[in-house]
Amino acid sequence: MHRNQPPPRRVLSTLIRLIAAVPLPIAHATGRVLGRLVYALPGRYRQHVQQNAAQAGFSDPAFARQAAGETGAMMIELARVWYRGPACRDQVICDDWTVIEQTLAEGRGLIMLTPHLGCFELAARYAAERIALTVMFRPHRKPILRDLLESVRATSSLKTVPATSQGVRAFVRALRQGEAIGLLPDQAPKGEGVWVPFFGRKAYTITLPGKLAAQTGAPLIVAAGERLPGGRGWRMHVKRLSGPLPPTAEAQAAWINAELEEMIRRFPLQYLWGYNRFKVPSGAPAPDSAVVPEHDASVIQGPPAPLAP
Structure with a gap:
């Protein structure tokens, strides 16, 4: 397998496999040290961590340092997740799995939203x-990392689709077959989105989950894997979004963001605060106001556009 890989990718793959062999408590501890070292360097990453955490109400400098450490632990643990998946899954505790089972039993499929929280x-x-799950991934910009991610994801039981119209059609088919789909709801989309509140500030937010729910009737859930202390593994949290689906794309996105906030506040140190969540993506309209009342659901009238069948 390694012989057919270009040298840079072969070296990277070997390095990640070596990291995957490190016991989880040591891996997490090492990652936290590395995360804090990166945070200590002046630059945009440090600014994003501080500003985004403070926007959410976590302004203590100690919080930002610890959050950066948890990001380091997340980066290191990915090696183990990719190359020692069965062992990692055996270390997952999930007391909420009945939420997924009961939701799928309704026969309308399931939309699983997994934010950049814990070990997503x-x-x-x-x-x-445990279930048929199709997930959407945006290919990495760097070819060496794109090839690596495609190879490790292909070895798992996940069905993957691209973040294109082809992937959306695959999502609709899966939902209509009563299956589950999954996507990251807290990335600034390159395509269609709306400006709605996220921790009290407008963030350009994906509209796809709401549109899929409106077209197929599929329920939405939020799921996240909390990193347990001492390298003991992870706890998977699952919550079904309650209440009727709002009528517009803006209201749907604001509703979902509010639910994400609730999940993030369960273990906020493990959120990816260093991501520039409030940026204006290329081609996106500028927000009319940078700061808004939290959970403001001001909307543009009209139903969301239909998805392709």
């Missing part, structure tokens, strides 16, 4: 071992 890749893999 493991949350999807854990679910895919």
Whole structure:
């Protein structure tokens, strides 16, 4: 397998496999040290962590340092998730699995939203071992990382689709067959989105989950894998979004963001605060106001556009 890989990818793959062999408590501890070292360097990453955490109400400098450490632990643990998946899944505790079972039993499929919280890749893999799950991934910009991610994801039980119209059609088919789909709801979309509140500030937010729910009637859930202390593994949290689906794309996105906030506040140190969540993506309209009342659901009238069948 390694012989057919280009040298840079072969070296990277070997390095990640070596990291995957490190016991989880040591891996997490090492990752936290590395995360804090990166945070100590002045630059945009440090600014994003501080500003985004403070926007959510976590302004203590100690919080930002610890959050950066948890990001480091997340980066290191991915090696183990990719190359020792079964062992990692055995270390997952999930007291909420009946939420997924009961939701799927309704026969309308399930939309699983997994924010950048805790070990989000493991949350999807854990679910895919138990249910049919199709997930959407945006290819990495760097070819060496794109090839690596495609190879490790192809070895799992996940069904993957691209973040294109082809992937959306695959999502609709899966939902109509009563299956589950999964996607990251807290990335600034490159395509269609709306400006709605996220921790009290407008963030360009994907509209796809709401549109899928409106077209297929599929319920939405939020799932996240909390990293347990001492390298003991992870706890998977699952919550079904309650109440009727709002009528417009803006209201749907604001509703989902509010639910994401609630999940993030359960273990906020493990959120990816360093991601520039409030940026204006290329081609996106500028927000009319940078700061808004939290959970403001001001909307543009009209139903969301229909999806392709």
